[in-house]
Each structure stands twice: as structure tokens, then as C-alpha cells.
Amino acid sequence: EPEYSQHPAPRKLSLYSRKLSIGGGKPKDQMSLVSLFLGPSEGLHSHTLLLDEERGRLLLGARDHIYLLDPDNLARGPRKISWPAPRDRVEMCKLAGKSANLECANFIRVLHNYNRTHVYACGTGAFHPSCAFIEITGHRADGVFQMLSGTVESGRLKCPFDPWQPFTSVLTDQYLYAGTASDFLGKDTTFTRSLGPPPDQHYIRTDISEDYWINEARFISAHPIADTYNPDDDKIYFFFREVSREGNDKSILSRVARVCKNDVGGLRSLTNKWTTFLKARLVCSIPGPDGVDTHFDELQDIFLLPTRDGKNPIVYGVFTTSSSIFRGSAVCVYNMADIRAVFNGPYAHKEGPDHRWVEYEGRIPYPRPGTCPSKTYDPRIKTTKDFPDEVVSFVRFHPLMYRSVYPLTGRPVFTRIRVDYTLTQIVVDRVIAEDGQYEVMFLGTDAGSILKVVSITQENWSTEEVVLEELQVFQVPAPILSIEMSSKQQQLYVGSSEGLAQVSLSRCHLYGQACAECCLARDPYCAWDGHTCSRYIPASKRRARRQDIKHGDPANQCWDTEDSRVEERVLFGVQSNSTFLECIPKSQQAQIRWYIQRPGSEHREEVRLDDRVVHTDRGLLIRSLHSSDAGVYMCVAQEHTHFTHTLVRLTLRLVAHANLDGKPNTGEDPKVEVRHGGEPRQWYKDYLRVMSTHIGSLEEYCDSLWLEKRPRGRGRGIGAGKWKHIQEMKKSRNRRHHRERERQGASVDELPR
Numbered sequence: 001e002p003e004y005s006q007h008p009a010p011r012k013l014s015l016y017s018r019k020l021s022i023g024g025g026k027p028k029d030q031m032s033l034v035s036l037f038l039g040p041s042e043g044l045h046s047h048t049l050l051l052d053e054e055r056g057r058l059l060l061g062a063r064d065h066i067y068l069l070d071p072d073n074l075a076r077g078p079r080k081i082s083w084p085a086p087r088d089r090v091e092m093c094k095l096a097g098k099s100a101n102l103e104c105a106n107f108i109r110v111l112h113n114y115n116r117t118h119v120y121a122c123g124t125g126a127f128h129p130s131c132a133f134i135e136i137t138g139h140r141a142d143g144v145f146q147m148l149s150g151t152v153e154s155g156r157l158k159c160p161f162d163p164w165q166p167f168t169s170v171l172t173d174q175y176l177y178a179g180t181a182s183d184f185l186g187k188d189t190t191f192t193r194s195l196g197p198p199p200d201q202h203y204i205r206t207d208i209s210e211d212y213w214i215n216e217a218r219f220i221s222a223h224p225i226a227d228t229y230n231p232d233d234d235k236i237y238f239f240f241r242e243v244s245r246e247g248n249d250k251s252i253l254s255r256v257a258r259v260c261k262n263d264v265g266g267l268r269s270l271t272n273k274w275t276t277f278l279k280a281r282l283v284c285s286i287p288g289p290d291g292v293d294t295h296f297d298e299l300q301d302i303f304l305l306p307t308r309d310g311k312n313p314i315v316y317g318v319f320t321t322s323s324s325i326f327r328g329s330a331v332c333v334y335n336m337a338d339i340r341a342v343f344n345g346p347y348a349h350k351e352g353p354d355h356r357w358v359e360y361e362g363r364i365p366y367p368r369p370g371t372c373p374s375k376t377y378d379p380r381i382k383t384t385k386d387f388p389d390e391v392v393s394f395v396r397f398h399p400l401m402y403r404s405v406y407p408l409t410g411r412p413v414f415t416r417i418r419v420d421y422t423l424t425q426i427v428v429d430r431v432i433a434e435d436g437q438y439e440v441m442f443l444g445t446d447a448g449s450i451l452k453v454v455s456i457t458q459e460n461w462s463t464e465e466v467v468l469e470e471l472q473v474f475q476v477p478a479p480i481l482s483i484e485m486s487s488k489q490q491q492l493y494v495g496s497s498e499g500l501a502q503v504s505l506s507r508c509h510l511y512g513q514a515c516a517e518c519c520l521a522r523d524p525y526c527a528w529d530g531h532t533c534s535r536y537i538p539a540s541k542r543r544a545r546r547q548d549i550k551h552g553d554p555a556n557q558c559w560d561t562e563d564s565r566v567e568e569r570v571l572f573g574v575q576s577n578s579t580f581l582e583c584i585p586k587s588q589q590a591q592i593r594w595y596i597q598r599p600g601s602e603h604r605e606e607v608r609l610d611d612r613v614v615h616t617d618r619g620l621l622i623r624s625l626h627s628s629d630a631g632v633y634m635c636v637a638q639e640h641t642h643f644t645h646t647l648v649r650l651t652l653r654l655v656a657h658a659n660l661d662g663k664p665n666t667g668e669d670p671k672v673e674v675r676h677g678g679e680p681r682q683w684y685k686d687y688l689r690v691m692s693t694h695i696g697s698l699e700e701y702c703d704s705l706w707l708e709k710r711p712r713g714r715g716r717g718i719g720a721g722k723w724k725h726i727q728e729m730k731k732s733r734n735r736r737h738h739r740e741r742e743r744q745g746a747s748v749d750e751l752p753r
């Protein structure tokens with residue numbers, strides 16, 4: 001089906017570029033986009049991704065279609081299943097006032113591996129959700145890939161009606177858990193369980209009482225997590241935001257909640273409802289100086305970073321502010337121990353719907369509400385139907401924990417405020433670097449871009465946010481709807497309404513041609529291998545891989561490689577005349593020192609400055625050259641902190657007046673070769689060339705030093721041109737500087753304009 005692999009001509013091709021710097025670097029890096037899948041011309045709406053690294057396939061749930069893609073190259077031989085909504089449903093949907101294009105179609109929202117051969121899929125079906133099994137066997141290119149139309153069933157309580165509503169589902173042990181709205185209007189929001197091995201196929205859901213359980217929720221994420229070594233304790237943890245009414249106040253709050261996997265509902269009350277449901281508030285805020293915190297209350301996405309202990313993944317959450325005035329996003333990190341501690345802590349209590357939640361201080365029934373039934377704990381309580389009535393009725397009115405879950409570091413690990421986008425998605429990769437392990441976050445925005453961020457914790461536990469890259473994946477600033485990461489392939493799959501893009505996790509070659517630049521980038525994926533900035537592979541025993549993520553200090557890493565990229569020049573000076581040794585530092589904070597190594601000497605010494613030898617911020621001006629001024633000059637920059645490196649190495653050779661029309665006086669230092677020499681007269685051309693390349697700087701300094709003495713007018717004509725030249729040079733220096741700052745993690749809005 002080649003029409004889907006190539007973009008049709010009138011479509012906007014989504015270019016992928018790295019934002020180089022403010023002040024307009026051209027998008028340089030179109031190689032970073034590994035492949036792109038655009039789908040049909042009306043847009044792709046790539047909502048749902050199912051990456052199966054083992055079987056080497058990527059399923060994409062989009063509008064009216066499920067695509068089977070090659071994770072190595074999205075454009076290569078895509079296959080598709082067409083699954084439109086029935087025509088009468090589309091008509092009814094339109095009659096109900098919904099958008100024909102954006103709502104009244106079958107948007108695929110559920111795609112899960114069910115068993116080795118089958119995938120379970122659901123779509124919104126033009127506000128009439130339905131589900132079915134998809135059979136996938138054999139090779140991707142020519143195997144079976146079909147929808148089993150005999151298995152189509154209602155998708156109510158499994159899939160949202162509204163394609164744009166946040167929604168989550170997870171399939172485990174053949175059970176489907178879903179957080180969704182259960183009706184056309186999206187009023188009743190609920191967390192449900194369905195499917196399951198036959199014949200045990202009935203729904204379990206949350207109680208309808210909105211004041212206590214779940215109210216106008218937007219479900220973000222759900223995950224099976226074991227709590228102990230006893231499988232009876234296995235739970236589904238899920239994350240959502242909901243409207244909270246406290247008295248007259250109405251606000252949006254984020255929640256973490258959980259249910260036991262073995263919950264089958266209550267016997268007399270809470271029949272077919274969860275009897276182990278508990279929820280707690282998830283806080284992500286910046287502590288303010290006067291005790292007023294800045295809250296990021298609206299959960300947008302969750303990513304669980306696995307650890308060696310399956311029971312304790314690290315929980316990453318992306319939040320935004322609710323305020324319409326203050327737009328901001330933050331990433332907060334939680335650990336499971338803190339979440340469990342809150343569920344093991346006090347319950348909240350509410351006298352009635354119009355009251356506030358307070359701490360529950362009464363007697364807690366046995367077994368503790370929220371505990372999973374297990375024969376191991378109490379042989380009398382085998383299932384949730386064995387719970388005493390008082391446990392069930394306690395859960396009914398006390399599903400909320402009194403304490404909140406706070407982030408691991410007490411505050412966000414990353415924030416974006418005062419920018420014209422918000423964060424929508426997160427995936428996190430754990431990267432082994434030379435100086436430790438780093439978590440690199442890939443954050444999708446609502447403007448079609450991705451930020452690659454690393455949060456670095458220093459020895460004193462202060463953290464530093466470093467934005468490594470900002471990738472404009474899609475030219476059209478539409479929200480990133482889905483991201484999947486393949487650690488195995490080192491790829492990211494990024495979906496928006498524009499299409500699906502495959503992007504590599506690292507692009508080390510972008511960090512320049514030098515060890516210091518590679519090091520300053522502080523990208524844990526990248527290291528200097530002696531020749532280029534390239535992917536760092538920790539297992540390799542290759543020495544001389546240079547990296548310093550923690551401090552970004554090339555001094556430790558690049559000290560012996562620096563000299564190879566030092567600018568080398570030979571300069572001829574005329575005795576008793578002036579000369580100028582130019583050296584312009586890359587960064588404006590750099591401190592410059594000049595050293596000289598005299599002919600025959602083994603050591604270098606710092607150049608002594610006086611009236612005759614003047615240090616200027618563009619170089620060293622030596623007035624009235626002495627024969628003792630000959631030697632090798634080194635311009636050494638000390639960058640921020642303590643990184644020092646040699647920028648320029650200049651060999652100053654002295655020519656006596658008498659020799660100007662003869663051969664240069666090479667007697668002083670036989671070791672220094674006349675680099676451009678050869679022909680007897682060649683040296684003089686070089687001499688003129690060298691002098692003329694420096695004349696701009698000379699003029700400038702002469703201007704500043706002898707301004708009063710010089711007759712006005714002279715050199716004015718040249719001056720204007722030179723001034724422009726100098727301005728150009730300054731600009732390019734500033735650009736370099738910005739780039740440097742950006743690499744070092746300065747946020748764009750901090751930079752001087």
C-alpha cells in the first residue's frame with residue numbers, strides 16, 4: 001500500500017529539526033528523523049501505539065484504521081485493517097451535533113496483546129464504542145493480520161465515547177482494566193475490569209457515588225504492580241485527575257488509586273463494585289518562600305521507570321497548572337514506598353456530601369479496608385465476598401486517604417513556566433554513563449515538539465535540569481498524542497494528528513567536532529571517543545571514552561586532546577614595530593591568560609604585562625618589538641568553573657629592519673620552521689598576508705589607544721567597514737555563546753536577547 005508510505009504532494013511534510021539556538025540557527029539536522037508515517041491525507045490521529053519489540057512490530061491505532069508497521073522503518077510496507085464506524089452510527093453522531101471529521105469516526109483507543117496470536121482492540125465507533133479481536137500471526141509482511149468480525153462486541157466501560165477524552169487501559173492476565181466515561185455525555189467516569197478467562201466474564205467497576213469515589217475523572221494511566229511476594233496482594237495502580245468539591249470550592253486534583261486484582265466485588269453491598277478501592281492525592285508543587293506553594297494540579301501523563309525490583313518502579317508524572325493566568329508544566333517523581341505509606345496511613349472522613357474531608361480517627365474495621373483477601377492472611381477470607389459488612393461499608397464512605405503523596409525530592413525535577421507550550425507526554429530512559437546512571441526524560445509538548453532533559457543530582461543533593469535537545473518533530477504545532485520508546489532499538493515513536501515519527505534517542509554528532517564541546521553537552525548517551533562525539537556504550541572496554549555528565553567539565557576529560565585543535569599560527573614581527581596577537585575567546589566569561597615559551601626553553605611562563613605589552617579583550621598588543629619577544633605564545637582561556645584550554649598558539653618570529661628585503665632571520669630558533677616558506681621570497685608574501693589579516697584588530701586597538709592623537713577623518717572610510725566586520729564577529733561570538741549556554745541547560749527565556 002504505497003500510498004500510505006509516501007506523503008502525497010499537497011500535504012505539509014513534517015520536518016524534524018533540532019532547535020539550534022535563539023537568533024536563528026537554520027534547522028540543520030534533518031537526518032535525525034529516522035522515518036515518518038503520515039497515513040491518509042485527512043490526518044492520522046495516532047492516538048494509540050502498541051510496540052512489540054520481541055516480535056518486531058508496531059501497531060498504530062488511528063482514525064478508522066489499525067496499522068501494522070515496521071519499527072525499523074515506519075514507511076516500509078505498512079499494512080492496515082480498515083475498521084470504520086457503522087454508517088447509521090456516524091449519522092446519529094452528527095445529528096447529536098458532533099464533528100463529522102474529529103468525532104464521528106472510529107478512533108482506536110485500545111490496543112493490547114491478549115495472547116500470542118491475538119490483540120484486543122477497541123474504538124470509539126462514532127460515540128458508540130466497540131471492541132474486537134485482531135489476529136496477527138506469521139511474518140509482518142505476509143502473515144495474517146485481520147480483524148475477527150465475529151468477535152465484535154460493545155465497548156462500553158472499556159473504551160471512551162469521546163475520542164479526545166483522556167483515557168487509559170491495561171490488559172493483564174486476560175483481564176482488561178480501563179478508566180473511562182461510561183456514557184455518551186461523559187458524565188459517569190469509572191474504573192472498570194472486564195474480559196477475563198471465560199466463564200468469569202462480568203464487569204467490576206467503581207461505585208457511582210461521585211462525592212466519595214470518582215468525580216468527572218480524566219484517567220491517565222494504569223499499571224499492574226505487585227505489592228508483596230504474595231500474588232494475592234497484586235494490585236492495579238491507576239492515576240487520574242478529577243474534580244474535587246470541598247464545600248463550595250471546586251478544584252481539579254490529581255490522584256493515585258488502587259484496587260486488588262483479585263477483587264470480585266461485595267456480597268450484599270458493593271456487588272460488582274470494587275471493595276478494595278482506595279485513592280490518595282498526588283501533589284506536585286514548588287514550595288514558595290512565604291509558605292504559598294505553586295501547585296501543578298492537573299496530571300497529564302505518567303511513566304513508570306522499572307527498577308530491578310518489580311514491586312518498586314519509579315513513578316514519573318507530568319503535571320500542568322490549572323490557572324488560566326499562569327501556564328506552566330512540571331515533572332514530579334515519586335517512589336512506590338511513599339505511595340504505599342500513604343495507603344497504609346490514616347483514612348479521610350467526610351460527615352456528608354457538603355462537608356470537608358478530615359482525618360478519620362475512629363475504629364478501623366478488620367481486615368483493614370483496602371487489603372486484598374488472601375487465605376495466607378486469614379483462611380476465613382478467601383475472596384472479597386467474605387469481607388465483613390462493616391469493611392465494605394467503610395470502604396464505601398472512606399475511599400480517600402488523609403495524607404497526600406509528595407514527590408521524592410520535595411519538588412519537581414523539571415519545570416517549564418512562561419513558555420508558550422505545555423508538557424503532555426513523558427517517557428524516561430535509564431542511561432549508563434561513565435560517571436553513573438542517569439534518567440533521561442523525553443517530554444512531548446502540545447506544540448509538536450519533544451524536549452530531551454536530564455536532571456542531574458549533585459553530591460549535595462541539589463539537582464540541575466539540563467535541556468539536552470529540543471526537537472521540533474512536527475512542523476504543525478499540534479499536541480504530541482503518544483510516545484513509545486524502544487530501548488532495544490534506541491528509538492522513539494512520536495505520534496500526533498500529523499503522523500507518526502521515528503526519532504533516535506541520541507544524536508551525538510550534533511555536539512560538535514571537539515572533545516570539549518562533546519563534554520559540555522552533558523548528554524549521557526554521548527562520549528568523546530578520541531575522534532568524534534559518539535554513542536557511549538558502557539560495556540565496551542575501549543579506553544579514552546570521555547564524558548562528564550555531572551559537571552560538564554572538559555578539564556578533566558579533554559586536557560590532553562585540546563592541543564590538537566588549537567589554532568596554530570606563525571606571525572612575523574618587525575623589530576621596533578608593533579604587532580598584535582589576536583585571540584578571541586569563545587565564551588564571554590572566559591578569562592584569558594597569555595604564556596610564552598621562549599626559543600630553547602622547556603617551560604612556558606606567563607607573559608608580563610606593562611605599558612609595552614598590553615592585554616586587550618581581543619588579543620595581545622606588543623608595541624615596539626624586542627628581540628626577546630620572539631617565541632611561542634599561548635592564549636589560554638579559563639572557562640566557567642575551572643576548565644582551561646589553549647585557544648591559540650602563535651609563533652612570533654622577529655625580522656630585523658635590514659632583513660626586510662632579504663631572508664628572514666631564522667637564527668634565533670632553528671626548531672621553528674617557516675611554515676609557509678620555501679621560496680626565497682615567499683616569506684615576505686606571508687608576512688604581508690599575516691599582517692593584513694590582523695589589520696582590523698590593529699586598527700581597532702590603535703583607535704582606542706591613540707584616539708585623541710590621531711587626526712579625525714583618516715581611516716574613517718576603512719573604519720566603517722571594519723566596524724561592521726567587528727560587529728559581525730561579535731554577533732557570531734554571541735551566537736556561539738548562546739549555543740554554549742543552551743547546551744549547558746540555560747533555559748531559553750533566561751537568555752539575553
Ligand SMILES: *[C@@H]1O[C@H](CO)[C@@H](O)[C@H](O)[C@H]1NC(C)=O
Nearest residue numbers: 114115116117118119133151
Ligand atoms: C487467543 O485468544 C483468542 C481469543 O480468545 C483465541 O481464539 C485463541 O485461541 C487464543 N490463542 C492462543 C494461542 O491461546
Ligand SMILES: *[C@@H]1O[C@H](CO)[C@@H](O)[C@H](O)[C@H]1NC(C)=O
Nearest residue numbers: 458459460461462463464551
Ligand atoms: C550544591 O552545589 C552546587 C554546585 O555544585 C551549588 O551551586 C549549590 O548552591 C549547592 N547547593 C546547596 C544547597 O548547597
Ligand SMILES: *[C@@H]1O[C@H](CO)[C@@H](O)[C@H](O)[C@H]1NC(C)=O
Nearest residue numbers: 574575576577578657660691
Ligand atoms: C616599522 O616602523 C617604521 C617607523 O617606526 C615604519 O616606517 C615602517 O614602515 C614599519 N614597518 C612595517 C613593516 O610596518
